[in-house]
Amino acid sequence: EDKVVQSPLSLVVHEGDTVTLNCSYEVTNFRSLLWYKQEKKAPTFLFMLTSSGIEKKSGRLSSILDKKELFSILNITATQTGDSAIYLCAVEIGSARQLTFGSGTQLTVLP
Template identity: 90%
Template structure:
């Protein structure tokens, strides 16, 4: 059974701090790993990673995948209160359309 474990489950930081969110996974026939940001209810897409060692970057957010060690990290630099959300990690297996999600990391950024 595919499995995704995220850590920490929650995190409180001050504005301007840099945070690293972790995602480890076990999946048969890995195809991709995705990061989503969930504010209120709708998860919004951040990154899709398929190749090991290649960093994806969007503004202050970046993510990298290590397929050998089966984990990914999501970095957020110079955090802002608007970054407060639950960050979800999910994996997709080849031959399957479904995503397996972790429980998420709840990030709270305080002024």
């Protein structure tokens, strides 16, 4: 059975801290891995990763994929209260065009 596991389940930090969120997967026919940020209800797209070792970066956020060890990390530097959200990792499997999501990491950034 395809599985996507995120850790930690929740994390509380103070503004300015750096955080690392983890996503590991066991799936057949991996195609790509995506990160989403979910505030309130609508997940918003952050990154899509298909190749190992190539870092994707957007401002204070960055992400990298390791296809040998079957995991990805999402880094957020100099966190701000606006970064508080659930961060979802999802894997696209084969040509199914559906995403298999992890349970998410709830990040809370305190002022």
